[in-house]
Amino acid sequence: MIFEIKSSIEIFKQAYDLIILLGFVILIVTGILILTFQDYIYISVTGIFLRISKITEINLLEFIFALFSFLIVIALYTLSLIILTVATKEYRADRIYPSVFIKNITSSFPEVYKIFIIWFLIQFNLSVLWYVNAWDPMILSIIFFLISYIFLFIPYAIVIEEVDFDRAIRKLYIFRKELAIYPIMYSAIGLIINLILIFIFGLVFPLDIVRIIMLIINIFIIVPFLVILGANLYFNKFSLSIRKI
Amino acid sequence: MIQKLILQNWMSHRDTQISFRHGKILIHGKNGSGKTSIVEGIVFALFGEVKTSYRGINKQNRRNFIRDGEKSAKVEIEFSVDGKNFRIVRNLYRDKPSRSALYYNSNLISENDDEILKHITRVLNIDERLFGNVFYGAQDNIYQLINMPPKELKLNIDRVLGIEEIQDRIDKITKIINRIKDQIKQTEIDLDGYRTKQKELERLKSGYQTTLSRIEELNSQFRSLQNDYESMTKQKETIEQKYNTYIQYRDKKIATETKIDRLNQDIKKLQQIISNTQLEDPEVLEEKRLQLEKEIEQFRLYTDQSMKLNDLQNQLNQKYDSVFRNREDLYRTLQERNLELDTLRKELEQLNRSKPSNLTFIIALILAMGALGIGIFVINLALLPAIVFGIAALYLHIKYNEQKSRWSNELERVNNDTKRIEAEISSIRNELNVLEQELEKLKNDKNSVSEQLKDIMSKIPSDYGKELERRRDQISRALGNIESYKKDQKRLLELRQELENFVKNLESIDQTLKSLEINDKIYREWSKRYVELQEAIKRTKSEINLLTNQSKEFQKSIEILERDIEDMKRKIERVEILRALQKELEEIKNRISDLQTKNRQVYIQNINLGMGLFWNSLYAGVVYNDPKIAVDKSDGYELKISIGDNEVSADRLSGGEKTIYALSLRLAILNLITRRLRVIILDEPTHNLDDSSIDNLVDNINRLSLDHIDQFIIITHDDRLKNNVMWNQVIQVFREKSKDGSVNYSKVLL
Numbered sequence: 001m002i003f004e005i006k007s008s009i010e011i012f013k014q015a016y017d018l019i020i021l022l023g024f025v026i027l028i029v030t031g032i033l034i035l036t037f038q039d040y041i042y043i044s045v046t047g048i049f050l051r052i053s054k055i056t057e058i059n060l061l062e063f064i065f066a067l068f069s070f071l072i073v074i075a076l077y078t079l080s081l082i083i084l085t086v087a088t089k090e091y092r093a094d095r096i097y098p099s100v101f102i103k104n105i106t107s108s109f110p111e112v113y114k115i116f117i118i119w120f121l122i123q124f125n126l127s128v129l130w131y132v133n134a135w136d137p138m139i140l141s142i143i144f145f146l147i148s149y150i151f152l153f154i155p156y157a158i159v160i161e162e163v164d165f166d167r168a169i170r171k172l173y174i175f176r177k178e179l180a181i182y183p184i185m186y187s188a189i190g191l192i193i194n195l196i197l198i199f200i201f202g203l204v205f206p207l208d209i210v211r212i213i214m215l216i217i218n219i220f221i222i223v224p225f226l227v228i229l230g231a232n233l234y235f236n237k238f239s240l241s242i243r244k245i
Numbered sequence: 246m247i248q249k250l251i252l253q254n255w256m257s258h259r260d261t262q263i264s265f266r267h268g269k270i271l272i273h274g275k276n277g278s279g280k281t282s283i284v285e286g287i288v289f290a291l292f293g294e295v296k297t298s299y300r301g302i303n304k305q306n307r308r309n310f311i312r313d314g315e316k317s318a319k320v321e322i323e324f325s326v327d328g329k330n331f332r333i334v335r336n337l338y339r340d341k342p343s344r345s346a347l348y349y350n351s352n353l354i355s356e357n358d359d360e361i362l363k364h365i366t367r368v369l370n371i372d373e374r375l376f377g378n379v380f381y382g383a384q385d386n387i388y389q390l391i392n393m394p395p396k397e398l399k400l401n402i403d404r405v406l407g408i409e410e411i412q413d414r415i416d417k418i419t420k421i422i423n424r425i426k427d428q429i430k431q432t433e434i435d436l437d438g439y440r441t442k443q444k445e446l447e448r449l450k451s452g453y454q455t456t457l458s459r460i461e462e463l464n465s466q467f468r469s470l471q472n473d474y475e476s477m478t479k480q481k482e483t484i485e486q487k488y489n490t491y492i493q494y495r496d497k498k499i500a501t502e503t504k505i506d507r508l509n510q511d512i513k514k515l516q517q518i519i520s521n522t523q524l525e526d527p528e529v530l531e532e533k534r535l536q537l538e539k540e541i542e543q544f545r546l547y548t549d550q551s552m553k554l555n556d557l558q559n560q561l562n563q564k565y566d567s568v569f570r571n572r573e574d575l576y577r578t579l580q581e582r583n584l585e586l587d588t589l590r591k592e593l594e595q596l597n598r599s600k601p602s603n604l605t606f607i608i609a610l611i612l613a614m615g616a617l618g619i620g621i622f623v624i625n626l627a628l629l630p631a632i633v634f635g636i637a638a639l640y641l642h643i644k645y646n647e648q649k650s651r652w653s654n655e656l657e658r659v660n661n662d663t664k665r666i667e668a669e670i671s672s673i674r675n676e677l678n679v680l681e682q683e684l685e686k687l688k689n690d691k692n693s694v695s696e697q698l699k700d701i702m703s704k705i706p707s708d709y710g711k712e713l714e715r716r717r718d719q720i721s722r723a724l725g726n727i728e729s730y731k732k733d734q735k736r737l738l739e740l741r742q743e744l745e746n747f748v749k750n751l752e753s754i755d756q757t758l759k760s761l762e763i764n765d766k767i768y769r770e771w772s773k774r775y776v777e778l779q780e781a782i783k784r785t786k787s788e789i790n791l792l793t794n795q796s797k798e799f800q801k802s803i804e805i806l807e808r809d810i811e812d813m814k815r816k817i818e819r820v821e822i823l824r825a826l827q828k829e830l831e832e833i834k835n836r837i838s839d840l841q842t843k844n845r846q847v848y849i850q851n852i853n854l855g856m857g858l859f860w861n862s863l864y865a866g867v868v869y870n871d872p873k874i875a876v877d878k879s880d881g882y883e884l885k886i887s888i889g890d891n892e893v894s895a896d897r898l899s900g901g902e903k904t905i906y907a908l909s910l911r912l913a914i915l916n917l918i919t920r921r922l923r924v925i926i927l928d929e930p931t932h933n934l935d936d937s938s939i940d941n942l943v944d945n946i947n948r949l950s951l952d953h954i955d956q957f958i959i960i961t962h963d964d965r966l967k968n969n970v971m972w973n974q975v976i977q978v979f980r981e982k983s984k985d986g987s988v989n990y991s992k993v994l995l
Contacts, residue, residue: 089854092847092850093847093850093851093854160854161854161857161858161861162858162861163861167861167870170870171870171871171887235850237853237871238849238850238851238853238854238857238873239846239849239850239853240845240846240849240850240874240875240876
């Protein structure tokens with residue numbers, strides 16, 4: 001695990017220009033989205049969420065715009081993830097092929113994008129379902145965590161192994177059996193970093209400011225780092241022997 | 246990319262020229278048409294040998310591959326790497342060494358085999374072995390990597406990846422480290438005595454210092470003693486002179502004292518003698534003496550007479566004894582003569598009895614006479630006994646005469662002896678009578694003398710002589726006493742005079758002795774001190790010598806120990822260096838080992854990733870996923886593939902799948918190790934494949950992307966491959982006979 005973290009830090013440093021660029025793009029689009037739909041979404045300390053209760057109040061034009069905006073944000077996130085993953089892959093594989101690099105990005109993008117769309121739709125539908133039936137939101141949180149846990153490494157499988165979604169799902173099962181601990185570590189690291197930062201900033205700043213700071217930190221540091229770390233962890237699949245954490 | 250190949254008299258090819266295109270290339274032909282020779286030509290042209298081929302072409306046997314009936318062969322290849330064009334020409338000769346040449350952009354680079362190989366290896370970043378294992382899947386050898394045992398697979402892959410060389414280095418470093426460890430261990434054993442030696446050195450140094458200070462002390466003592474000794478030596482002569490004088494005077498004194506003592510004693514004795522002496526009146530004494538002398542004279546007279554009588558008596562006794570003895574002798578002789586006479590008489594009687602007889606002569610004579618008569622008158626034969634009896638009678642007569650003569654002589658002798666003895670006896674008897682008379686007379690004389698002697702003896706009282714003697718002695722002593730008294734008196738005076746002299750002398754000696762101021766005690770003490778001083782000097786000197794020797798020994802031992810310790814220090818330094826070296830080497834080894842592990846991880850990750858990528862692009866099915874190299878229990882490599890939830894060995898794949906697997910592996914390795922010569926050659930990949938597998942292979946070749954490779958060359962006799970794959974180039978190889986039909990050679994149609 002230490003090796004993966006070190007490797008991730010190294011890649012993070014090397015690709016930081018790109019991360020900044022992508023982060024800014026995402027930040028701008030997210031900012032527009034927030035400003036445009038401030039009544040329908042809210043910023044939590046860990047991300048941006050839809051206010052399901054307000055959805056019924058939205059008109060068609062607004063809905064289309066919002067949907068389009070979400071698709072753009074997800075596309076940007078997908079692109080960021082793919083670029084960082086390919087960068088990690090090339091770093092770990094120690095070989096750089098510009099043509100292959102681009103081809104890898106372009107060929108992986110639709111598949112990964114598809115996944116995030118599906119994931120967004122699942123989240124959206126389940127949220128509506130829970131809202132309508134007024135079920136315990138804690139259960140919904142657990143379900144979201146389980147789904148994200150299961151599908152966490154699918155985008156990496158698609159990018160690194162250059163396979164389609166179906167094959168990625170098949171590979172996922174094997175991968176989980178071998179390295180089931182890694183997604184837990186991955187999730188735990190993300191959670192711990194966020195909680196620590198929230199606690200630190202919470203002591204100094206009011207909650208609204210903390211939300212914005214955390215959004216920025218997540219966009220520029222935590223999320224890119226976790227993406228790189230995930231790719232690194234996934235890369236252990238190709239190791240000669242399973243590395244001990 | 247391989248551009249052109251020329252084969253002249255190479256195996257079955259007489260004159261073949263092939264221009265290769267980019268993409269998928271098929272070399273098709275029937276068995277024995279010369280397809281594999283083309284690939285072997287490519288490998289041979291590049292590396293000068295084809296060890297991976299089943300023919301095993303090497304530098305020694307390569308001339309055997311010249312076409313039958315031809316003296317030489319030529320293999321030429323043109324290829325490009327990163328836009329640079331190379332050409333290699335290899336000429337083989339049956340009767341002379343082969344020649345090779347490497348050209349770069351038409352310029353000759355080298356004509357030396359080894360140099361060409363080095364250039365090619367550097368340019369392509371591969372060697373023949375690697376080429377054979379990765380680029381070229383020889384006939385029946387496509388699945389070689391899949392079928393390898395884990396250890397061998399690991400070794401081969403490590404070798405291909407260059408990791409084996411690192412392992413070699415690690416092993417060598419490990420050996421060196423072990424040797425260093427051994428050396429350190431050995432040296433540490435040698436250094437066990439270091440502390441002991443250091444302690445010993447300290448002890449020796451302290452001992453040396455003590456010895457030096459002791460020598461210094463002794464030297465000062467010696468000097469002081471020497472001074473004393475010199476001073477005493479100077480005094481010695483005077484002292485000894487004095488002492489000798491003293492001795493002389495002392496002896497004199499002793500002698501004088503002795504003399505005085507003796508004189509005193511003598512005086513005392515004399516005084517005593519004088520005082521004890523009782524003197525008689527000399528006149529009385531004279532009278533006594535005269536009276537005594539008279540008596541003595543008388544006594545002497547009697548004594549002389551008695552002595553004469555005694556002598557006479559003795560003479561008579563002797564004579565009587567002699568006569569007596571003569572008489573006794575005569576008696577004995579008489580007795581003997583009588584015995585002799587008796588014997589003679591007996592002898593005479595015997596002789597008389599033994600008178601010789603002549604009877605036998607007479608009988609013999611009668612017989613002789615009778616026989617003679619008979620012989621003469623009766624029978625002649627009787628003459629013979631008559632002669633015999635006659636001779637016998639003669640003989641007997643002679644014997645009788647002899648005996649008679651002897652008897653007569655004997656008788657005469659006995660008679661004479663008897664007469665002589667009888668006369669002797671008579672004479673002896675006469676003598677005896679005379680002697681008896683003489684004896685009688687002597688007896689009477691003896692008696693008379695005895696009477697006289699008794700008479701005289703009665704006149705002399707017993708011990709009278711002694712009495713006279715005693716009285717004479719008494720008188721003599723009394724006279725002597727008087728005489729000696731006078732002498733003693735005189736002597737006493739002399740002695741007293743002498744004593745006075747000696748006493749005076751003694752006083753003088755005492756004065757001298759006092760003036761000498763020395764005596765035995767003083768001299769003995771002085772001498773004793775002198776001798777002690779000498780001995781002390783000697784002792785000190787010997788002690789100094791001993792200590793000097795000891796200090797030299799100490800020095801030597803210290804030097805030896807210091808050398809030893811210096812050696813040991815050097816050894817310790819060496820051990821430290823060795824330890825540092827060992828540590829460094831271990832660090833290097835660990836670093837290299839880490840590097841090796843890291844390299845292996847990176848390489849295997851890449852190969853696994855590449856295999857997955859190639860497998861995904863080549864494999865049309867959905868059953869198998871994720872081909873990968875895994876580590877087995879024996880730490881070897883195992884080729885695996887996932888099927889559903891399980892990971893299985895690549896052995897269980899079908900022939901076509903194996904081909905794809907092997908191809909994926911080769912491509913993955915190729916992708917990893919070189920991007921320069923991006924060529925894959927598979928010789929008869931359909932060998933042992935079933936129809937469905939061949940169909941799969943066809944599909945996969947059709948699906949094969951040319952992103953990663955420039956040329957994908959398949960050699961086969963299979964028409965399905967030829968007909969169903971979209972080939973960029975098909976090279977048809979077949980056998981053709983020469984015009985006269987005598988020679989059979991390969992020909993190529995492009």
